[in-house]
Amino acid sequence: MxxxxxxxxxxxxxxxxxxxxxxxxxxxxxxxxxxxxxxxxxxxxxxxxxxxxxxxxxxxxxxxxxxxxxxxxxxxxxxxxxxxxxxxxxxxxxxxxxxxxxxxxxxxxxxxxxxxxxxxxxxxxxxxxxxxxxxxxxxxxxxxxxxxxxxxxxxxxxxxxxxxxxxxxxxxxxxxxxxxxxxxxxxxxxxxxxxxxxxxxxxxxxxxxxxxxxxxxxxxxxxxxxxxxxxxxxxxxxxxxxxxxxxLGLKDKVPNLISCPTCGRIQYDMIDIAKRIEQYLLKVNKTINVAIMGCAVNGPGEATHADIGIAGGKGEAILFRRGKIIKKIKESEVYDVLVEEINNFDDSIQDHEKGA
Ligand code: SF4
The missing domain is CATH 3.20.20.20 (Dihydropteroate synthase-like)
Structure with missing residues (x-):
């Protein structure tokens, strides 16, 4: 013990x-x-x-x-x-x-x-x-x-x-x-x-x-x-x-933000979105993984493993929910769409398949 x-x-x-x-x-x-x-x-x-x-x-x-x-x-x-x-x-x-x-x-x-x-x-x-x-x-x-x-x-x-x-x-x-x-x-x-x-x-x-x-x-x-x-x-x-x-796995009901470090492949203003979402998540009491990824090279991989994720493209991003592609969204709408997805996410359902 x-x-x-x-x-x-x-x-x-x-x-x-x-x-x-x-x-x-x-x-x-x-x-x-x-x-x-x-x-x-x-x-x-x-x-x-x-x-x-x-x-x-x-x-x-x-x-x-x-x-x-x-x-x-x-x-x-x-x-x-x-x-x-x-x-x-x-x-x-x-x-x-x-x-x-x-x-x-x-x-x-x-x-x-x-x-x-x-x-x-x-x-x-x-x-x-x-x-x-x-x-x-x-x-x-x-x-x-x-x-x-x-x-x-x-x-x-x-x-x-x-x-x-x-x-x-x-x-x-x-x-x-x-x-x-x-x-x-x-x-x-x-x-x-x-x-x-x-x-x-x-x-x-x-x-x-x-x-x-x-x-x-x-x-x-x-x-x-x-x-x-x-x-x-x-x-x-x-x-x-x-x-x-x-x-350390000693606290649940705390969101986790996954975001890439960005590189020359990035084609949208991801850092600003990641920072704003991080601030928003401070007020969220859910066990939720949110991935914000820069591009389609590594992005979809991480994004599909997260509960909610986006992988950026040129002036747009692909939204993933529980492992499934949901839709394409305009860059200007990414923040609002993510907030809505986070608000609607039910963390009592942990199986990606169930909520897809
Ligand atoms: S996800 Fe894309 S933009 Fe982000 S670091 Fe990886 S390759 Fe670069």
Whole structure:
């Protein structure tokens, strides 16, 4: 059994993290949490894009007091990200959050940690311990062993209080360090793992780095929830996360776009159509393969294997549906026809023959 399936299940709102094959997508808002309207607006956009768990930063009591109102207006589990101040954790729990991110070793007094633990126990709320390679205590060198030892220090505090609803993250900016740290954590702890490459960078390079680090671990059966960290609009984090999960076969109801790289044989404006269809597919919740191919040389082959496909010609394209040629369409109509075909596609019928 993989770490994903054998990890101790914890409840995060309507979801069970750990103890199953599910990998949840999460992100973090970059609004001020005390600005309820802006935060709720961003969470709703993230939810529409496919975010399943959302975290907000809680810097002070004004932020903490806003959590209840935010929670009321959203439909996905809410996580409060807290550093050092146990009173913020108590207020977040009081406001009804579904999980808190807090390192108990950073709270000086044991009785204060105990208060947080008791409040979490009473409401069945898990705690995520987050270890980052850049902020290990006592100037420890950032190694997988030291990261796991730091996590263990926090875990021991919670376990000594009879608290086991724990989620762990061991993020690093260095992808190889991150992979090794999670591998070691998966062997060391029974708890669900939250995967991420921290401070991964801007959208393009950060998405690649995250896809490699997170993807390698997921492929090994490690990881129960993922956060792609990008220096950009968090909506892009969700899009990247969905791509990672889809390509590993860990998420269904996500469309797949097949498109050729184009070459000198192309005779219509395929790149523009492919980009527009890719944007359109972000809002589609179907298991569907859409192929957009440049020409009649390789095009029909891929297009016929897809659920919906086009192979371009001179100012026109051939439309395929479930392996069969349907009709020729003018270049100017390709986008609209594809959108209509995608909308009409029934992904409960997977046999190409049946729907032809
Ligand atoms: S499908 Fe046609 S246009 Fe696209 S790369 Fe292949 S040969 Fe070139």
């Amino acid at each position: 993989t770490q994903r399936e054998s990890s101790r299940p914890v409840t995060v709102g309507k979801y069970q993290l750990g103890g199953n094959t599910k990998v949840y997508i999460q992100s973090m808002t970059n609004t001020y949490t005390k600005d309820v309207e802006a935060t709720v607006k961003q969470i709703k956009q993230l939810t529409e894009a496919g975010c399943e768990i959302v975290r907000v930063a809680v810097l002070d009591m004004v932020d903490a007091h806003a959590l209840g109102e935010i929670k009321k207006q959203i439909s996905i589990p809410l996580v409060a990200d807290i550093h050092f101040d146990y009173r913020l954790a108590l207020e977040a729990i009081n406001q009804g959050v579904d999980k808190i991110r807090l390192n108990p070793g950073n709270i000086p007094k044991r009785e204060h940690v105990m208060e947080v633990v008791e409040a979490c126990k009473a409401k069945n709320i898990p705690i995520r311990i987050g270890v980052n390679s850049g902020s290990l205590p006592n100037r420890m060198a950032p190694t997988p062993e030291n990261m796991v030892a730091t996590a263990k220090h926090h875990v021991d505090i919670l376990e000594s209080m009879g608290f086991y609803d724990i989620v762990l993250s061991l993020k690093a900016t260095d992808m190889n360090l991150m992979i090794e740290a999670y591998r070691l954590a998966a062997k060391t702890f029974p708890y669900p793992l939250h995967l991420g490459v921290t401070e991964a960078g801007t959208a393009f390079s950060g998405a690649i780095k995250s896809a490699m680090g997170i993807g390698i671990l997921l492929a090994e059966g490690i990881g129960n929830t993922i956060r792609v960290s990008l220096t950009d609009n968090p909506i892009l984090e969700i899009q990247a996360a969905k791509e990672i999960l889809k390509n």
